[in-house]
Amino acid sequence: MSIGVSSPQSIDATLDLLSRGGYIADRALATSLFLSIAMKRPLFLEGEAGVGKTEIAKVLAATLGRQLLRLQCYEGLDISAAVYEWNYPRQMMAIRLAEAAGEGRRHELARDIYGAEFLIKRPLLNALEGSAGMAPVLLIDELDRTDEPFEAFLLEVLSDFQITIPELGTIKAAAPPLVVVTSNRTREIHDALKRRCLYHWVDYPSAERERAIVKAKVPGVGESLGGQVVSFVQMLRGLELFKPPGIAETLDWAQALMVLNARELTVSNVDDTLGVVLKYQDDIARVRGDVAARGVATARSAA
Amino acid sequence: MAAVASALPFNVMHFARVLRRAGLPIGPGKVIVALEALKLVSIARRDDVYWTLHSVLVDRHSQSDMFRLAFDRFWQRQQDRPDDNPLSILDQGPDHGRGDQSKPIPRRLADAFSPLASPEVGEQKEESAAPSDAVASWSADERLRHQDFETMSSDEQAEAAKLMARLRLPIPDVATRRHRVSRSGRRIDMRATLRAMVRSGGAVTLARKAPRRRHPPLVVLCDISGSMATYSRMFLRFLHALTNDRDRVHVFLFGTRLSNVTRELAHRDPDLALARVGRAVEDWGGGTRIGHTIEAFNRRWSRRVLGQGAVVVLITDGLDRDGGEGLAAEMERLHKSCRRLIWLNPLLRYAAFEPKSAGVRVMLPHVDEFRPAHNLDSLTALVVALSNRLDAGTTRQFTIANAKLS
Numbered sequence: 201m202s203i204g205v206s207s208p209q210s211i212d213a214t215l216d217l218l219s220r221g222g223y224i225a226d227r228a229l230a231t232s233l234f235l236s237i238a239m240k241r242p243l244f245l246e247g248e249a250g251v252g253k254t255e256i257a258k259v260l261a262a263t264l265g266r267q268l269l270r271l272q273c274y275e276g277l278d279i280s281a282a283v284y285e286w287n288y289p290r291q292m293m294a295i296r297l298a299e300a301a302g303e304g305r306r307h308e309l310a311r312d313i314y315g316a317e318f319l320i321k322r323p324l325l326n327a328l329e330g331s332a333g334m335a336p337v338l339l340i341d342e343l344d345r346t347d348e349p350f351e352a353f354l355l356e357v358l359s360d361f362q363i364t365i366p367e368l369g370t371i372k373a374a375a376p377p378l379v380v381v382t383s384n385r386t387r388e389i390h391d392a393l394k395r396r397c398l399y400h401w402v403d404y405p406s407a408e409r410e411r412a413i414v415k416a417k418v419p420g421v422g423e424s425l426g427g428q429v430v431s432f433v434q435m436l437r438g439l440e441l442f443k444p445p446g447i448a449e450t451l452d453w454a455q456a457l458m459v460l461n462a463r464e465l466t467v468s469n470v471d472d473t474l475g476v477v478l479k480y481q482d483d484i485a486r487v488r489g490d491v492a493a494r495g496v497a498t499a500r501s502a503a
Numbered sequence: 504m505a506a507v508a509s510a511l512p513f514n515v516m517h518f519a520r521v522l523r524r525a526g527l528p529i530g531p532g533k534v535i536v537a538l539e540a541l542k543l544v545s546i547a548r549r550d551d552v553y554w555t556l557h558s559v560l561v562d563r564h565s566q567s568d569m570f571r572l573a574f575d576r577f578w579q580r581q582q583d584r585p586d587d588n589p590l591s592i593l594d595q596g597p598d599h600g601r602g603d604q605s606k607p608i609p610r611r612l613a614d615a616f617s618p619l620a621s622p623e624v625g626e627q628k629e630e631s632a633a634p635s636d637a638v639a640s641w642s643a644d645e646r647l648r649h650q651d652f653e654t655m656s657s658d659e660q661a662e663a664a665k666l667m668a669r670l671r672l673p674i675p676d677v678a679t680r681r682h683r684v685s686r687s688g689r690r691i692d693m694r695a696t697l698r699a700m701v702r703s704g705g706a707v708t709l710a711r712k713a714p715r716r717r718h719p720p721l722v723v724l725c726d727i728s729g730s731m732a733t734y735s736r737m738f739l740r741f742l743h744a745l746t747n748d749r750d751r752v753h754v755f756l757f758g759t760r761l762s763n764v765t766r767e768l769a770h771r772d773p774d775l776a777l778a779r780v781g782r783a784v785e786d787w788g789g790g791t792r793i794g795h796t797i798e799a800f801n802r803r804w805s806r807r808v809l810g811q812g813a814v815v816v817l818i819t820d821g822l823d824r825d826g827g828e829g830l831a832a833e834m835e836r837l838h839k840s841c842r843r844l845i846w847l848n849p850l851l852r853y854a855a856f857e858p859k860s861a862g863v864r865v866m867l868p869h870v871d872e873f874r875p876a877h878n879l880d881s882l883t884a885l886v887v888a889l890s891n892r893l894d895a896g897t898t899r900q901f902t903i904a905n906a907k908l909s
Contacts, residue, residue: 211544211551231544231554238543239536246564275811276680280694288693295700310701347811348750349681385564386810387720391528394562398540401564442802482832 221259224412232400242379247402250446257339257380267336271323273346283324314367328373335375344383359396418454428465431499441483449477676716688713719812720751726819728758728791734849743773753808757796758786793823794830812842820850823862834869844870851875
C-alpha cells in the first residue's frame with residue numbers, strides 16, 4: 201500500500217478524493233462509492249448514457265494510484281476475450297517439438313503445454329492477479345451489452361473474486377480489486393448479479409453541480425456562457441425528448457461554442473450547434489425554432 | 504446513545520419489512536449487509552443513512568421513489584415517538600394522526616404500512632373482495648375500471664388452458680455469438696483441437712464449432728381498451744403462458760396509458776398473476792390512444808427492452824381514439840427499432856375487413872406480419888403459419904393484399 205494513496209476512510213474523504221480527480225460528485229454517489237471501497241463490494245452504476253459513469257472508475261484509479269483495467273462488454277463476449285485464452289500457436293509448436301524429441305516426452309506434454317507461459321491473460325484475470333501487490337480498479341463497462349451467460353459467469357468473479365481455469369486450477373485474488381460495473385439499461389441486469397453489488401442510479405446533475413462541472417472541465421468557457429449552456433440543457437431535459445442530453449453533451453457543447461468564439465448563447469449559434477446536444481432528428485426538429493428561442497431568452501435572463 | 508445503537512438493527516429490520524411489503528425484493532442477506540454498511544457511516548446524518556440504505560436495499564431505479572416515501576415516513580415516525588417499540592409503526596393505518604401529507608401515498612406503500620398480518624393474507628383478501636371505491640380513489644383523475652377476471656366460465660378456462668399449453672411461439676431462433684461443438688460447424692474450435700492433439704500425441708484432427716441458436720427477446724404490446732375487452736382476457740391467458748414458457752418476454756398493456764406488467768404476469772399461478780395485473784393496470788376498458796402509448800413506449804422502454812434483436816407483437820384492433828394522430832412516426836420508429844413487428848388484429852376475422860379506420864391505415868405500412876387473432880383457433884393458425892415461414896423476416900413490409908387472407 202506504500203505506492204498508492206490509501207483508501208478514503210469516510211464519505212467526506214471520498215468526496216474530497218473525487219474532487220481532487222476533477223469529478224464533482226453529489227453526496228449520494230460518494231456514499232455508495234465509499235461503502236463499495238470499505239465493504240469490498242462491487243459498485244453497480246446505472247444511468248442514462250453520458251452522465252459520467254465510466255469516468256468514476258477512471259478518476260478512482262487515477263486518484264488512488266491504482267491500475268485501471270477496463271472490460272468493454274459486447275454481445276458474445278466470452279471467456280477467451282474476458283478472462284484468458286491459451287496461446288494456440290505456441291502450444292502447437294510445443295507439441296511438434298515434443299514429437300521431434302521422441303516418445304519419451306509425451307507424458308510430460310499435457311502438463312507442459314498448459315503451463316502459465318502458454319496463458320494469455322485478459323482483463324478479468326489480470327484484475328484478480330493485481331500488479332505489484334496492488335489491487336487494481338476493474339471497470340466492467342456497459343454490462344447490459346453482453347448476454348446472460350456472461351452475466352452468470354461474472355457471479356463467481358464478483359462474489360468470491362476467483363476464477364477457475366480447468367487446466368490450471370482456481371485463481372483467487374490476494375486483494376480484491378475495486379470493481380465498478382456500469383449499465384445503460386438497454387436491458388435489465390439479473391437480480392442475482394445486482395444483489396452482490398451496491399446499487400447507485402447516476403442521475404442528471406442539478407444546475408448548480410452542472411455549472412461546477414462545466415467550469416472544471418471546460419475552464420476556458422466564460423462564467424456567463426457556461427451558465428447559459430447549463431440553463432438551456434436543463435430546460436431540454438424537461439422536454440421529454442427521445443434522448444435528453446447528458447453531461448457529456450453539455451461539455452461538448454460548451455467546447456463547441458468556445459471554438460466558435462461565442463460569448464453568449466444566441467438563437468443563431470444555438471441553431472447552428474444543436475446537433476452537438478441532440479442526436480435524434482425528431483428531437484432537433486422539435487427544439488429548433490420557438491423552443492430554442494424561448495430557451496435562449498430564459499437562459500440569458502437567468503445567467 | 505447505546506439505546507439508539509441497539510435499536511438500530513430492529514429499525515432496519517422493520518424498515519426492510521415495510522419495503523418488502525411495498526414490493527421491493529429484499530432478502531435477509533441484504534438486511535445484514537445494510538447493518539454492516541451502517542457501521543461505516545455516521546448515523547447522525549440523515550442523508551448519509553438514507554443513501555447508505557439506498558445503495559444496499561434498492562437495486563433498480565424504479566424502486567427509488569418507493570424507497571424515498573417509505574424512508575420519509577419511517578424516519579418521521581421514529582422521530583415522533585423515539586421511545587416507542589419500533590414495531591408500533593407497523594400497527595397503524597396509513598394516515599393515522601398525521602395531516603401533513605401533501606402528496607397521495609401510493610397504494611402499495613399504504614398497504615405496506617397497514618396492519619395486515621402478511622402479504623399472503625392481503626393477496627387473498629383483495630382477490631375475494633369486489634373492486635371497491637377505495638381502490639379507485641387512489642387515482643381519481645382518471646376513470647378507472649378494474650377488470651373482473653372471475654367471470655370467465657370454467658369451461659372457457661379449461662379449454663383455454665388446454666390450448667394455451669399447446670401453443671408454442673413460432674418465432675424462429677436466431678444465431679447468437681456463442682458457439683457450441685458441432686461436427687459440421689464452419690469454425691475451428693482451437694481449444695478442443697489442441698486437447699485432442701495432446702491426447703493423440705500430435706495427430707491433428709480439427710474440432711469444429713457452430714453458432715448457438717436462441718430465441719430472440721419478445722415484446723408484447725396488448726390493447727386493453729373497451730373495443731378489445733372481450734379479447735384482452737383471452738390474450739392475457741396466452742401472454743401468461745408465454746411469459747412462463749420462456750425467458751426474455753416483456754408484456755405491456757395499453758389503453759390510454761402504457762403499463763409494464765411483466766413482473767405481475769411472471770407469477771406461476773395464472774389466476775394470481777391475472778389478479779395482480781388487474782390491480783396494476785388502471786385503464787381497463789376505456790378508450791385507446793395508440794399513438795400516445797406507442798410514443799411512451801418508444802421513449803421510455805424501447806431502448807431498454809428492444810436490444811438483442813427483439814420481436815414485437817402488437818395486439819390491437821387499430822381503432823384509435825385520437826384518429827391516428829402522431830401514430831405514423833411512432834410506428835415507424837417502433838418498426839425500425841425491432842427485428843420484426845407482428846400485428847395481431849381480432850377484427851381481421853371478418854372476411855370483408857378493410858383497413859378503413861385511420862389508425863389501421865396508418866399502421867399497416869409499418870408491420871411485417873398482419874394476422875387475425877380472435878379466438879384460440881386463429882392463434883393456433885398463426886402459430887402454424889409463422890412456423891412454416893422461417894425466412895419471413897426478410898420482407899419488411901406488409902401489403903394490404905395479404906391482409907385479406909384469414
